Amino acid sequence: MVLDNNKYTKEFKINAEDLNKSVKSIENLVAQYLLAFSEKQDPNKIFKVCMGNPELKELFVKNIKISQELCTDITEYMNNLSPEQVKQNYTVETKEKEKREKKLEYPKMEITGEVVTAYPPDPSKYPHIGHAYASYINYHFAKMHDGKFIIRFEDTNPTIIKKEYYDAILSGLKWAGIIPDKVVNASDYIEQLYDEARKFIQNGQVYVCDCFAGTVKLNRQTKKECGCRKKTVEKNLEEFADLIKGKYEPGKKSVRLKLDMKDKRAEMRDPVIMRIIVDTHPLQGDKYKLWPSYVWQNTFLDHYNGVTHRFRSKEFEPWKPVQEKVAELAGFKMPYIYEYARVNISGVKASGREIRELVEKGEMSWDDPRLTTLVALKKRGFIPNAIINFIEKMGLSKTEATAQWTVLESMNRKELVDVEKVACFDEVKEFEVNGEKIYLNTENLKENTEYRLRHFCNVIYKKEKFEVCGNEIKKGLSILPFAKAVKEITIINQEGNKIKALIEDKELKETNYFFEGYGFVKIDSLKPLVAYFAHK
Numbered sequence: 001m002v003l004d005n006n007k008y009t010k011e012f013k014i015n016a017e018d019l020n021k022s023v024k025s026i027e028n029l030v031a032q033y034l035l036a037f038s039e040k041q042d043p044n045k046i047f048k049v050c051m052g053n054p055e056l057k058e059l060f061v062k063n064i065k066i067s068q069e070l071c072t073d074i075t076e077y078m079n080n081l082s083p084e085q086v087k088q089n090y091t092v093e094t095k096e097k098e099k100r101e102k103k104l105e106y107p108k109m110e111i112t113g114e115v116v117t118a119y120p121p122d123p124s125k126y127p128h129i130g131h132a133y134a135s136y137i138n139y140h141f142a143k144m145h146d147g148k149f150i151i152r153f154e155d156t157n158p159t160i161i162k163k164e165y166y167d168a169i170l171s172g173l174k175w176a177g178i179i180p181d182k183v184v185n186a187s188d189y190i191e192q193l194y195d196e197a198r199k200f201i202q203n204g205q206v207y208v209c210d211c212f213a214g215t216v217k218l219n220r221q222t223k224k225e226c227g228c229r230k231k232t233v234e235k236n237l238e239e240f241a242d243l244i245k246g247k248y249e250p251g252k253k254s255v256r257l258k259l260d261m262k263d264k265r266a267e268m269r270d271p272v273i274m275r276i277i278v279d280t281h282p283l284q285g286d287k288y289k290l291w292p293s294y295v296w297q298n299t300f301l302d303h304y305n306g307v308t309h310r311f312r313s314k315e316f317e318p319w320k321p322v323q324e325k326v327a328e329l330a331g332f333k334m335p336y337i338y339e340y341a342r343v344n345i346s347g348v349k350a351s352g353r354e355i356r357e358l359v360e361k362g363e364m365s366w367d368d369p370r371l372t373t374l375v376a377l378k379k380r381g382f383i384p385n386a387i388i389n390f391i392e393k394m395g396l397s398k399t400e401a402t403a404q405w406t407v408l409e410s411m412n413r414k415e416l417v418d419v420e421k422v423a424c425f426d427e428v429k430e431f432e433v434n435g436e437k438i439y440l441n442t443e444n445l446k447e448n449t450e451y452r453l454r455h456f457c458n459v460i461y462k463k464e465k466f467e468v469c470g471n472e473i474k475k476g477l478s479i480l481p482f483a484k485a486v487k488e489i490t491i492i493n494q495e496g497n498k499i500k501a502l503i504e505d506k507e508l509k510e511t512n513y514f515f516e517g518y519g520f521v522k523i524d525s526l527k528p529l530v531a532y533f534a535h536k
Contacts, residue, residue: 003073011066012059022059026050026071030078031090040079043072045420048455052418061473064455104392106141109309109336115147118307120154120186120298123165123282125356126366127172128373133343133391137311139178150305151180154298155187155283156291163282168366172374176384184305186297187284193292194244196300196330197255197274201236205329206273208239209256216254220269225261229270243276246289250276255290259325267318268325271295299323300330307335311396314339341400348372348405369494369532380494381512381522381534386412409535416512416520416534423481423504424489424515433459433466439502440482441517452477481516489529491521 009019029049033041047068050056060067078086117138121131135151142149151170155161170183200206209216209228219226231239243253255274263269273296280286294316302310317339327334348370355371358364367375377387390408394401428439434457445451445461450469452458458477459466483504491499503515510523513531521531 003070008066008070011063013062014059022056023070023074025053025056026074027078027090029053030075031086034078034081034086035083041075043068043075046075047071048421049418064471064473068455104137104140104395106144106311106396107338109338111145111308114308115142115145116150116306116308117142117147118150118152118302118305118310119180120152120301121169122154122157122161123169124157124160124162125165125359126168126373126375128355128371129345129377129387129390130372131169132173132176132178132374132387133394134311134313135173135178136176136388136391137340137396138309139180141309141311142181147308148181149178150182150184150307152301152305153183153185153187154294155185155281156190156293156297158277158279158281158284158291161282166282168375172378175378176374176387182305184301185283186292186301187281187288189297189301189304190284190288190292192304193274193297193300194290197240197296198237200257200329201240202233203329204233205258206236207231207256207258208236208243209254209270209272210252211254213251213254216256216272220261220266223262223269225270228256229258229261243274243290244288246278248276250278252276257296257322257326259322265318265321267322271319271322295319295322295326299326299334302335303327303330303332310335310337312337312339314341314398338396339398340396341398343394344400344402345372346402346404364496368496369492370496379522379524380532381416381520382408382412383415383512386415412534413520416514419512419514419520421481421514421516422506422508423483424518425481425483425486425502428483428486428502429464431466433457434468436484438482438484439486439504440480445480450474450477452479453482454479456482487529489531491515491518491531491533492524493533494535 003023005016005019009016012019026046030041030046033046050071051060081089119135119138121127121135139149151173153166173179197206207228208231209226211219211226211228215226239253240255242248243255253276254272256270257273259268259270261269271293273293274290275293276289277291278289281288320337320339324334355373359366364370366373367379369376369380386408389411390403393407394403423440425439425441427441429442431438431440433453438453442461442464448460448462450458450460452473457468458470458472458474460469485505486502487505489501489503491501493499501518508523508526508529510526512520512522512534515521515531518533519536520534522534524530524532
Protein backbone atom coordinates (compact mmCIF):
# COMPACT_ATOMS: atom_id res chain seq x y z
CA MET A 1 0.00 0.00 0.00
CA VAL A 2 1.25 3.48 -0.91
CA LEU A 3 0.52 6.24 1.62
CA ASP A 4 1.33 9.93 1.37
CA ASN A 5 3.93 9.74 4.13
CA ASN A 6 4.93 13.37 3.75
CA LYS A 7 1.36 14.47 4.34
CA TYR A 8 0.88 12.38 7.47
CA THR A 9 4.29 13.05 9.04
CA LYS A 10 3.74 16.77 8.51
CA GLU A 11 0.18 16.83 9.87
CA PHE A 12 1.00 14.64 12.89
CA LYS A 13 4.41 16.25 13.37
CA ILE A 14 6.17 12.89 13.73
CA ASN A 15 8.99 11.13 11.91
CA ALA A 16 8.55 8.38 9.31
CA GLU A 17 9.54 5.61 11.71
CA ASP A 18 6.84 6.52 14.23
CA LEU A 19 4.28 6.87 11.45
CA ASN A 20 5.12 3.41 10.10
CA LYS A 21 4.73 1.94 13.57
CA SER A 22 1.23 3.43 13.89
CA VAL A 23 0.29 2.36 10.36
CA LYS A 24 1.27 -1.23 11.15
CA SER A 25 -0.90 -1.19 14.27
CA ILE A 26 -3.90 0.01 12.23
CA GLU A 27 -3.21 -2.53 9.46
CA ASN A 28 -3.05 -5.39 11.95
CA LEU A 29 -6.31 -4.23 13.51
CA VAL A 30 -8.06 -4.07 10.13
CA ALA A 31 -6.65 -7.49 9.21
CA GLN A 32 -7.98 -8.92 12.47
CA TYR A 33 -11.49 -7.59 11.79
CA LEU A 34 -11.48 -8.65 8.13
CA LEU A 35 -10.65 -12.24 9.01
CA ALA A 36 -12.93 -12.39 12.05
CA PHE A 37 -16.05 -11.02 10.32
CA SER A 38 -15.38 -12.02 6.66
CA GLU A 39 -16.76 -8.72 5.36
CA LYS A 40 -15.56 -5.26 4.38
CA GLN A 41 -14.90 -2.96 7.32
CA ASP A 42 -16.25 0.52 7.94
CA PRO A 43 -13.39 3.07 8.24
CA ASN A 44 -15.35 4.98 10.90
CA LYS A 45 -15.62 1.80 12.98
CA ILE A 46 -11.87 1.21 12.64
CA PHE A 47 -11.21 4.80 13.70
CA LYS A 48 -13.36 4.36 16.81
CA VAL A 49 -11.61 1.12 17.74
CA CYS A 50 -8.22 2.78 17.23
CA MET A 51 -9.28 5.52 19.63
CA GLY A 52 -9.54 2.82 22.27
CA ASN A 53 -5.82 2.07 21.81
CA PRO A 54 -3.83 4.41 24.12
CA GLU A 55 -0.86 4.72 21.76
CA LEU A 56 -2.96 5.41 18.66
CA LYS A 57 -5.23 7.76 20.58
CA GLU A 58 -2.20 9.82 21.63
CA LEU A 59 -1.41 10.27 17.94
CA PHE A 60 -4.98 10.76 16.72
CA VAL A 61 -5.91 13.55 19.12
CA LYS A 62 -3.27 15.72 17.43
CA ASN A 63 -5.49 15.90 14.34
CA ILE A 64 -8.84 14.10 14.33
CA LYS A 65 -9.62 14.86 10.69
CA ILE A 66 -6.25 13.57 9.40
CA SER A 67 -6.56 10.52 11.68
CA GLN A 68 -9.91 9.67 10.07
CA GLU A 69 -8.36 10.07 6.62
CA LEU A 70 -5.51 7.72 7.59
CA CYS A 71 -7.96 5.06 8.81
CA THR A 72 -10.00 5.47 5.62
CA ASP A 73 -6.95 5.09 3.36
CA ILE A 74 -5.80 1.92 5.09
CA THR A 75 -9.25 0.34 5.50
CA GLU A 76 -10.43 0.97 1.93
CA TYR A 77 -7.21 -0.48 0.53
CA MET A 78 -7.36 -3.60 2.67
CA ASN A 79 -11.07 -4.12 1.99
CA ASN A 80 -10.11 -5.02 -1.58
CA LEU A 81 -7.69 -7.76 -0.53
CA SER A 82 -8.57 -11.46 -0.44
CA PRO A 83 -8.40 -13.33 2.89
CA GLU A 84 -5.30 -15.12 1.62
CA GLN A 85 -3.60 -11.80 0.85
CA VAL A 86 -4.48 -10.47 4.29
CA LYS A 87 -3.00 -13.56 5.99
CA GLN A 88 0.09 -13.43 3.80
CA ASN A 89 0.91 -9.73 4.09
CA TYR A 90 -0.13 -8.80 7.63
CA THR A 91 0.61 -10.00 11.14
CA VAL A 92 -2.80 -10.84 12.53
CA GLU A 93 -2.81 -10.55 16.28
CA THR A 94 -5.94 -12.54 17.03
CA LYS A 95 -7.50 -11.57 20.29
CA GLU A 96 -7.60 -14.66 22.44
CA LYS A 97 -10.37 -15.28 24.89
CA GLU A 98 -9.51 -13.76 28.22
CA LYS A 99 -7.57 -16.42 30.10
CA ARG A 100 -9.66 -17.77 32.91
CA GLU A 101 -8.32 -17.92 36.38
CA LYS A 102 -8.22 -21.36 37.88
CA LYS A 103 -11.66 -21.21 39.45
CA LEU A 104 -13.20 -24.61 38.77
CA GLU A 105 -11.37 -27.08 40.97
CA TYR A 106 -12.40 -30.72 41.16
CA PRO A 107 -12.01 -33.03 44.16
CA LYS A 108 -9.15 -35.50 44.07
CA MET A 109 -10.21 -38.81 42.56
CA GLU A 110 -8.74 -41.91 41.03
CA ILE A 111 -8.35 -41.87 37.25
CA THR A 112 -7.43 -45.06 35.44
CA GLY A 113 -7.97 -45.40 31.72
CA GLU A 114 -10.27 -43.23 29.61
CA VAL A 115 -12.47 -40.72 31.42
CA VAL A 116 -16.15 -40.75 30.44
CA THR A 117 -18.65 -38.32 31.97
CA ALA A 118 -22.36 -37.89 31.39
CA TYR A 119 -25.02 -35.29 31.92
CA PRO A 120 -28.59 -36.67 32.05
CA PRO A 121 -31.24 -33.95 31.51
CA ASP A 122 -34.89 -34.83 31.24
CA PRO A 123 -36.35 -33.25 28.08
CA SER A 124 -39.18 -31.48 29.89
CA LYS A 125 -38.12 -27.87 29.34
CA TYR A 126 -35.76 -25.55 27.50
CA PRO A 127 -32.27 -25.44 29.03
CA HIS A 128 -31.53 -22.65 31.48
CA ILE A 129 -28.32 -21.54 33.14
CA GLY A 130 -28.65 -24.36 35.67
CA HIS A 131 -28.47 -26.91 32.84
CA ALA A 132 -25.39 -25.13 31.49
CA TYR A 133 -23.79 -25.33 34.94
CA ALA A 134 -24.49 -29.04 35.47
CA SER A 135 -23.47 -30.06 31.96
CA TYR A 136 -20.34 -27.90 31.83
CA ILE A 137 -18.96 -29.37 35.06
CA ASN A 138 -19.12 -32.85 33.52
CA TYR A 139 -18.05 -31.69 30.04
CA HIS A 140 -15.06 -29.72 31.33
CA PHE A 141 -13.79 -32.60 33.47
CA ALA A 142 -13.89 -34.99 30.51
CA LYS A 143 -12.03 -32.54 28.27
CA MET A 144 -9.43 -31.86 30.98
CA HIS A 145 -8.50 -35.53 30.77
CA ASP A 146 -8.95 -36.00 26.99
CA GLY A 147 -12.03 -38.08 27.69
CA LYS A 148 -15.57 -38.33 26.33
CA PHE A 149 -18.70 -36.48 27.36
CA ILE A 150 -22.18 -37.98 26.91
CA ILE A 151 -25.57 -36.30 27.00
CA ARG A 152 -28.12 -38.91 28.01
CA PHE A 153 -31.75 -37.88 27.90
CA GLU A 154 -33.55 -39.31 30.93
CA ASP A 155 -36.80 -39.51 29.00
CA THR A 156 -38.72 -42.11 31.00
CA ASN A 157 -41.67 -39.99 32.09
CA PRO A 158 -43.68 -39.47 28.89
CA THR A 159 -46.15 -37.21 30.71
CA ILE A 160 -43.79 -34.22 30.91
CA ILE A 161 -41.45 -34.60 27.92
CA LYS A 162 -41.73 -33.21 24.38
CA LYS A 163 -39.69 -33.71 21.22
CA GLU A 164 -38.89 -30.00 20.94
CA TYR A 165 -37.11 -30.13 24.30
CA TYR A 166 -34.57 -32.71 23.09
CA ASP A 167 -33.61 -30.37 20.25
CA ALA A 168 -33.72 -27.26 22.45
CA ILE A 169 -31.33 -28.76 25.02
CA LEU A 170 -28.79 -29.85 22.41
CA SER A 171 -29.04 -26.52 20.58
CA GLY A 172 -28.74 -24.44 23.75
CA LEU A 173 -25.75 -26.33 25.10
CA LYS A 174 -24.05 -26.26 21.70
CA TRP A 175 -24.45 -22.46 21.66
CA ALA A 176 -22.75 -22.36 25.08
CA GLY A 177 -19.85 -24.39 23.65
CA ILE A 178 -20.84 -27.64 25.39
CA ILE A 179 -20.80 -30.23 22.62
CA PRO A 180 -21.22 -33.94 23.48
CA ASP A 181 -19.20 -36.74 21.95
CA LYS A 182 -22.30 -38.92 22.07
CA VAL A 183 -26.05 -38.48 22.61
CA VAL A 184 -28.22 -41.32 23.91
CA ASN A 185 -31.81 -41.70 25.11
CA ALA A 186 -32.75 -43.70 28.20
CA SER A 187 -35.98 -44.72 26.45
CA ASP A 188 -33.93 -46.70 23.91
CA TYR A 189 -32.78 -49.02 26.71
CA ILE A 190 -36.20 -50.05 28.08
CA GLU A 191 -35.95 -53.67 26.93
CA GLN A 192 -32.52 -54.05 28.56
CA LEU A 193 -33.85 -52.52 31.77
CA TYR A 194 -36.73 -55.02 31.69
CA ASP A 195 -34.17 -57.82 31.34
CA GLU A 196 -32.26 -56.55 34.37
CA ALA A 197 -35.48 -56.52 36.39
CA ARG A 198 -36.24 -60.14 35.38
CA LYS A 199 -32.77 -61.21 36.60
CA PHE A 200 -33.37 -59.50 39.93
CA ILE A 201 -36.81 -61.15 40.23
CA GLN A 202 -35.28 -64.55 39.58
CA ASN A 203 -32.76 -63.86 42.34
CA GLY A 204 -35.50 -62.80 44.76
CA GLN A 205 -34.30 -59.17 44.80
CA VAL A 206 -37.27 -57.50 43.03
CA TYR A 207 -41.01 -58.04 43.42
CA VAL A 208 -44.27 -56.71 42.01
CA CYS A 209 -46.22 -54.76 44.65
CA ASP A 210 -50.04 -54.56 44.62
CA CYS A 211 -50.23 -51.64 47.06
CA PHE A 212 -51.47 -48.23 45.95
CA ALA A 213 -48.94 -45.40 45.92
CA GLY A 214 -50.31 -43.93 49.16
CA THR A 215 -50.02 -47.27 50.94
CA VAL A 216 -46.47 -47.78 49.68
CA LYS A 217 -45.51 -44.34 51.01
CA LEU A 218 -47.14 -44.97 54.41
CA ASN A 219 -45.54 -48.41 54.79
CA ARG A 220 -42.12 -46.99 54.00
CA GLN A 221 -42.63 -44.22 56.56
CA THR A 222 -43.69 -46.70 59.27
CA LYS A 223 -41.13 -49.37 58.21
CA LYS A 224 -43.92 -51.87 57.61
CA GLU A 225 -43.50 -54.77 55.19
CA CYS A 226 -46.40 -55.69 52.91
CA GLY A 227 -47.42 -59.23 51.95
CA CYS A 228 -46.26 -58.66 48.34
CA ARG A 229 -42.67 -59.28 49.46
CA LYS A 230 -43.56 -62.97 49.93
CA LYS A 231 -44.72 -63.58 46.36
CA THR A 232 -43.02 -66.43 44.57
CA VAL A 233 -40.54 -65.83 41.76
CA GLU A 234 -42.99 -67.38 39.29
CA LYS A 235 -45.82 -65.08 40.44
CA ASN A 236 -43.62 -62.01 40.19
CA LEU A 237 -42.43 -62.96 36.68
CA GLU A 238 -46.04 -63.52 35.59
CA GLU A 239 -47.26 -60.18 36.93
CA PHE A 240 -44.17 -58.41 35.58
CA ALA A 241 -45.00 -59.76 32.11
CA ASP A 242 -48.60 -58.50 32.50
CA LEU A 243 -47.29 -55.07 33.56
CA ILE A 244 -45.24 -54.86 30.36
CA LYS A 245 -48.31 -55.84 28.33
CA GLY A 246 -50.26 -52.98 29.93
CA LYS A 247 -52.87 -55.12 31.71
CA TYR A 248 -52.99 -52.89 34.80
CA GLU A 249 -54.10 -49.30 35.31
CA PRO A 250 -51.71 -46.64 36.69
CA GLY A 251 -51.37 -46.87 40.47
CA LYS A 252 -52.59 -50.46 40.67
CA LYS A 253 -49.15 -52.06 40.81
CA SER A 254 -45.46 -51.11 40.89
CA VAL A 255 -42.12 -52.89 40.76
CA ARG A 256 -39.99 -52.61 43.90
CA LEU A 257 -36.45 -53.45 44.91
CA LYS A 258 -36.36 -55.79 47.92
CA LEU A 259 -33.89 -54.32 50.38
CA ASP A 260 -34.61 -53.67 54.08
CA MET A 261 -37.87 -52.10 55.25
CA LYS A 262 -36.31 -51.57 58.69
CA ASP A 263 -33.36 -49.54 57.40
CA LYS A 264 -32.95 -46.14 59.06
CA ARG A 265 -32.59 -44.58 55.60
CA ALA A 266 -36.01 -44.18 53.99
CA GLU A 267 -34.56 -44.55 50.49
CA MET A 268 -33.40 -48.11 51.28
CA ARG A 269 -36.89 -49.28 52.25
CA ASP A 270 -37.88 -51.18 49.10
CA PRO A 271 -37.86 -48.25 46.63
CA VAL A 272 -40.05 -48.31 43.52
CA ILE A 273 -37.92 -49.02 40.44
CA MET A 274 -40.68 -49.18 37.82
CA ARG A 275 -44.17 -47.68 37.62
CA ILE A 276 -47.12 -47.59 35.23
CA ILE A 277 -47.43 -44.45 33.10
CA VAL A 278 -49.91 -44.47 30.25
CA ASP A 279 -49.04 -41.64 27.89
CA THR A 280 -47.67 -41.27 24.39
CA HIS A 281 -43.89 -40.94 24.27
CA PRO A 282 -42.45 -38.50 21.67
CA LEU A 283 -39.91 -41.10 20.49
CA GLN A 284 -41.35 -44.49 21.51
CA GLY A 285 -45.03 -43.75 20.87
CA ASP A 286 -47.36 -46.08 22.82
CA LYS A 287 -44.92 -49.00 22.88
CA TYR A 288 -44.30 -48.94 26.64
CA LYS A 289 -46.58 -48.63 29.68
CA LEU A 290 -44.07 -49.62 32.36
CA TRP A 291 -41.34 -47.04 32.90
CA PRO A 292 -38.17 -47.22 35.06
CA SER A 293 -37.39 -44.82 37.91
CA TYR A 294 -34.31 -42.59 38.08
CA VAL A 295 -32.46 -44.98 40.40
CA TRP A 296 -32.92 -48.02 38.16
CA GLN A 297 -32.24 -46.46 34.78
CA ASN A 298 -29.42 -44.19 35.94
CA THR A 299 -27.48 -46.96 37.61
CA PHE A 300 -27.60 -49.32 34.65
CA LEU A 301 -27.17 -46.68 31.95
CA ASP A 302 -24.02 -45.33 33.58
CA HIS A 303 -22.74 -48.90 33.36
CA TYR A 304 -23.90 -49.45 29.76
CA ASN A 305 -22.37 -46.14 28.64
CA GLY A 306 -19.05 -46.78 30.38
CA VAL A 307 -19.32 -43.68 32.59
CA THR A 308 -16.35 -43.35 34.94
CA HIS A 309 -17.09 -40.05 36.71
CA ARG A 310 -20.28 -38.14 37.43
CA PHE A 311 -20.92 -34.73 38.98
CA ARG A 312 -24.48 -34.06 40.07
CA SER A 313 -26.42 -31.98 42.59
CA LYS A 314 -26.87 -33.01 46.23
CA GLU A 315 -30.58 -33.69 45.77
CA PHE A 316 -29.55 -37.14 44.44
CA GLU A 317 -27.20 -37.90 47.35
CA PRO A 318 -29.78 -39.83 49.43
CA TRP A 319 -30.23 -42.27 46.52
CA LYS A 320 -26.54 -43.04 46.16
CA PRO A 321 -26.64 -46.00 48.63
CA VAL A 322 -29.53 -47.51 46.65
CA GLN A 323 -27.61 -47.20 43.39
CA GLU A 324 -24.52 -48.71 45.02
CA LYS A 325 -26.63 -51.66 46.21
CA VAL A 326 -28.13 -52.18 42.74
CA ALA A 327 -24.65 -52.11 41.18
CA GLU A 328 -23.36 -54.55 43.81
CA LEU A 329 -26.22 -57.00 43.19
CA ALA A 330 -25.80 -56.68 39.42
CA GLY A 331 -22.06 -57.29 39.70
CA PHE A 332 -20.50 -54.08 38.41
CA LYS A 333 -18.71 -51.06 39.84
CA MET A 334 -20.33 -47.66 40.18
CA PRO A 335 -18.63 -44.63 38.60
CA TYR A 336 -17.05 -42.05 40.89
CA ILE A 337 -19.91 -39.71 41.87
CA TYR A 338 -19.50 -36.29 43.45
CA GLU A 339 -22.59 -34.43 44.65
CA TYR A 340 -22.26 -30.66 44.75
CA ALA A 341 -24.45 -28.14 46.55
CA ARG A 342 -27.09 -26.15 44.75
CA VAL A 343 -26.08 -22.69 43.53
CA ASN A 344 -28.96 -20.21 43.72
CA ILE A 345 -29.01 -17.14 41.49
CA SER A 346 -30.53 -14.04 43.03
CA GLY A 347 -32.69 -11.58 41.16
CA VAL A 348 -33.95 -13.79 38.31
CA LYS A 349 -36.26 -16.70 37.63
CA ALA A 350 -33.91 -19.70 37.42
CA SER A 351 -36.09 -22.64 38.50
CA GLY A 352 -36.85 -24.90 35.54
CA ARG A 353 -40.09 -26.09 37.14
CA GLU A 354 -41.31 -22.53 37.77
CA ILE A 355 -40.40 -21.47 34.25
CA ARG A 356 -42.20 -24.46 32.68
CA GLU A 357 -45.36 -23.70 34.66
CA LEU A 358 -45.37 -20.07 33.49
CA VAL A 359 -44.80 -21.11 29.86
CA GLU A 360 -47.55 -23.74 30.00
CA LYS A 361 -49.93 -21.14 31.42
CA GLY A 362 -49.12 -18.91 28.45
CA GLU A 363 -47.74 -16.16 30.68
CA MET A 364 -44.39 -16.10 28.87
CA SER A 365 -42.36 -17.83 26.17
CA TRP A 366 -39.12 -19.75 26.64
CA ASP A 367 -37.10 -16.83 25.24
CA ASP A 368 -38.76 -14.24 27.46
CA PRO A 369 -36.11 -11.69 28.59
CA ARG A 370 -37.12 -12.19 32.23
CA LEU A 371 -35.85 -15.78 32.16
CA THR A 372 -32.44 -17.42 32.45
CA THR A 373 -33.06 -19.91 29.65
CA LEU A 374 -30.11 -20.05 27.27
CA VAL A 375 -32.32 -19.05 24.35
CA ALA A 376 -33.40 -15.94 26.30
CA LEU A 377 -29.81 -15.04 27.22
CA LYS A 378 -28.75 -15.50 23.60
CA LYS A 379 -31.56 -13.24 22.43
CA ARG A 380 -30.53 -10.53 24.90
CA GLY A 381 -26.94 -10.61 23.69
CA PHE A 382 -25.14 -12.60 26.35
CA ILE A 383 -21.92 -14.20 25.11
CA PRO A 384 -21.26 -17.92 25.73
CA ASN A 385 -17.78 -17.24 27.08
CA ALA A 386 -19.26 -14.98 29.78
CA ILE A 387 -21.63 -17.77 30.84
CA ILE A 388 -18.76 -20.27 31.07
CA ASN A 389 -16.68 -17.79 33.09
CA PHE A 390 -19.67 -17.33 35.41
CA ILE A 391 -20.00 -21.10 35.89
CA GLU A 392 -16.30 -21.46 36.63
CA LYS A 393 -16.47 -18.65 39.17
CA MET A 394 -19.35 -20.41 40.97
CA GLY A 395 -17.21 -23.55 41.17
CA LEU A 396 -17.94 -26.83 42.96
CA SER A 397 -18.83 -26.90 46.63
CA LYS A 398 -20.64 -29.02 49.21
CA THR A 399 -22.08 -25.83 50.73
CA GLU A 400 -25.11 -24.14 49.19
CA ALA A 401 -24.36 -20.66 47.87
CA THR A 402 -26.02 -17.74 46.12
CA ALA A 403 -24.56 -16.12 43.02
CA GLN A 404 -25.36 -12.54 42.06
CA TRP A 405 -26.78 -11.97 38.59
CA THR A 406 -24.76 -8.77 38.37
CA VAL A 407 -21.58 -10.90 38.29
CA LEU A 408 -22.69 -12.49 35.02
CA GLU A 409 -23.54 -9.06 33.65
CA SER A 410 -20.07 -7.83 34.56
CA MET A 411 -18.45 -10.78 32.80
CA ASN A 412 -20.59 -10.26 29.74
CA ARG A 413 -19.65 -6.57 29.71
CA LYS A 414 -15.98 -7.56 29.38
CA GLU A 415 -16.83 -9.69 26.33
CA LEU A 416 -18.62 -6.75 24.68
CA VAL A 417 -15.93 -4.13 25.25
CA ASP A 418 -15.25 -3.68 21.51
CA VAL A 419 -18.83 -3.58 20.21
CA GLU A 420 -19.91 -0.65 18.09
CA LYS A 421 -21.49 2.33 19.84
CA VAL A 422 -24.79 3.80 18.63
CA ALA A 423 -26.29 7.02 19.97
CA CYS A 424 -29.68 6.38 21.58
CA PHE A 425 -32.28 8.88 22.85
CA ASP A 426 -35.74 8.85 24.35
CA GLU A 427 -36.33 12.21 22.62
CA VAL A 428 -34.23 14.64 20.57
CA LYS A 429 -34.03 18.24 19.43
CA GLU A 430 -32.62 19.42 16.13
CA PHE A 431 -29.66 21.82 16.05
CA GLU A 432 -27.26 23.22 13.47
CA VAL A 433 -23.54 22.93 14.28
CA ASN A 434 -20.75 23.74 11.82
CA GLY A 435 -23.33 23.98 9.07
CA GLU A 436 -24.67 20.46 9.73
CA LYS A 437 -27.94 19.35 11.26
CA ILE A 438 -27.53 17.20 14.36
CA TYR A 439 -29.93 15.61 16.82
CA LEU A 440 -29.43 15.07 20.54
CA ASN A 441 -31.12 15.23 23.91
CA THR A 442 -30.52 18.43 25.90
CA GLU A 443 -32.64 17.56 28.93
CA ASN A 444 -29.80 17.47 31.48
CA LEU A 445 -27.40 19.96 29.89
CA LYS A 446 -26.17 23.00 31.80
CA GLU A 447 -26.12 26.50 30.33
CA ASN A 448 -22.74 28.04 29.43
CA THR A 449 -20.98 24.69 29.79
CA GLU A 450 -18.51 23.20 27.32
CA TYR A 451 -19.18 19.71 25.96
CA ARG A 452 -17.55 17.39 23.47
CA LEU A 453 -19.60 16.11 20.50
CA ARG A 454 -17.97 12.74 19.96
CA HIS A 455 -15.59 12.68 16.94
CA PHE A 456 -16.94 16.06 15.82
CA CYS A 457 -16.08 19.18 17.82
CA ASN A 458 -16.33 21.00 21.15
CA VAL A 459 -19.37 23.18 21.84
CA ILE A 460 -20.78 25.48 24.50
CA TYR A 461 -24.48 25.14 25.25
CA LYS A 462 -26.18 28.56 25.40
CA LYS A 463 -29.86 29.37 25.29
CA GLU A 464 -30.95 26.32 23.35
CA LYS A 465 -28.03 26.69 20.95
CA PHE A 466 -24.55 25.27 20.54
CA GLU A 467 -21.54 27.45 19.85
CA VAL A 468 -18.47 25.72 18.40
CA CYS A 469 -15.36 26.34 20.50
CA GLY A 470 -12.64 24.19 18.93
CA ASN A 471 -11.74 20.57 18.31
CA GLU A 472 -9.23 19.86 21.05
CA ILE A 473 -9.88 16.79 23.17
CA LYS A 474 -9.79 18.01 26.77
CA LYS A 475 -9.78 16.04 29.95
CA GLY A 476 -12.92 16.30 32.00
CA LEU A 477 -15.27 17.28 29.17
CA SER A 478 -18.57 15.42 29.12
CA ILE A 479 -19.02 13.63 25.80
CA LEU A 480 -22.43 14.02 24.22
CA PRO A 481 -23.78 11.31 21.92
CA PHE A 482 -25.47 12.86 18.89
CA ALA A 483 -26.74 11.83 15.47
CA LYS A 484 -26.90 13.47 12.07
CA ALA A 485 -30.06 11.52 11.38
CA VAL A 486 -32.29 9.39 13.61
CA LYS A 487 -34.72 6.50 13.25
CA GLU A 488 -37.20 4.78 15.54
CA ILE A 489 -36.52 1.50 17.32
CA THR A 490 -38.38 -0.70 19.81
CA ILE A 491 -36.29 -1.88 22.75
CA ILE A 492 -37.58 -4.76 24.87
CA ASN A 493 -36.23 -4.41 28.38
CA GLN A 494 -35.48 -7.05 31.02
CA GLU A 495 -39.06 -6.88 32.27
CA GLY A 496 -40.42 -7.67 28.82
CA ASN A 497 -41.78 -4.15 28.31
CA LYS A 498 -41.57 -2.48 24.89
CA ILE A 499 -39.87 0.93 24.90
CA LYS A 500 -39.90 3.29 21.95
CA ALA A 501 -36.61 5.10 21.36
CA LEU A 502 -34.60 6.95 18.71
CA ILE A 503 -31.15 5.93 17.54
CA GLU A 504 -28.72 7.40 15.04
CA ASP A 505 -29.58 6.36 11.52
CA LYS A 506 -26.84 3.98 10.43
CA GLU A 507 -26.64 0.51 8.93
CA LEU A 508 -27.18 -2.13 11.60
CA LYS A 509 -26.93 -5.90 11.73
CA GLU A 510 -28.51 -8.52 13.96
CA THR A 511 -25.70 -8.42 16.50
CA ASN A 512 -24.58 -6.72 19.72
CA TYR A 513 -24.27 -2.94 20.13
CA PHE A 514 -23.79 -0.45 22.92
CA PHE A 515 -26.60 2.11 22.82
CA GLU A 516 -25.09 5.23 24.38
CA GLY A 517 -27.39 6.56 27.05
CA TYR A 518 -29.11 3.17 27.40
CA GLY A 519 -26.86 0.11 27.61
CA PHE A 520 -25.86 -3.08 25.80
CA VAL A 521 -28.44 -4.51 23.41
CA LYS A 522 -28.75 -7.07 20.66
CA ILE A 523 -30.63 -6.31 17.45
CA ASP A 524 -33.29 -9.00 17.06
CA SER A 525 -35.02 -7.73 13.91
CA LEU A 526 -34.20 -5.16 11.24
CA LYS A 527 -37.73 -4.86 9.80
CA PRO A 528 -39.31 -3.80 12.08
CA LEU A 529 -36.28 -2.56 14.02
CA VAL A 530 -36.30 -4.32 17.41
CA ALA A 531 -33.55 -4.75 20.01
CA TYR A 532 -33.39 -6.67 23.28
CA PHE A 533 -31.75 -5.06 26.30
CA ALA A 534 -28.94 -7.06 27.94
CA HIS A 535 -27.68 -4.84 30.76
CA LYS A 536 -26.00 -1.53 31.47
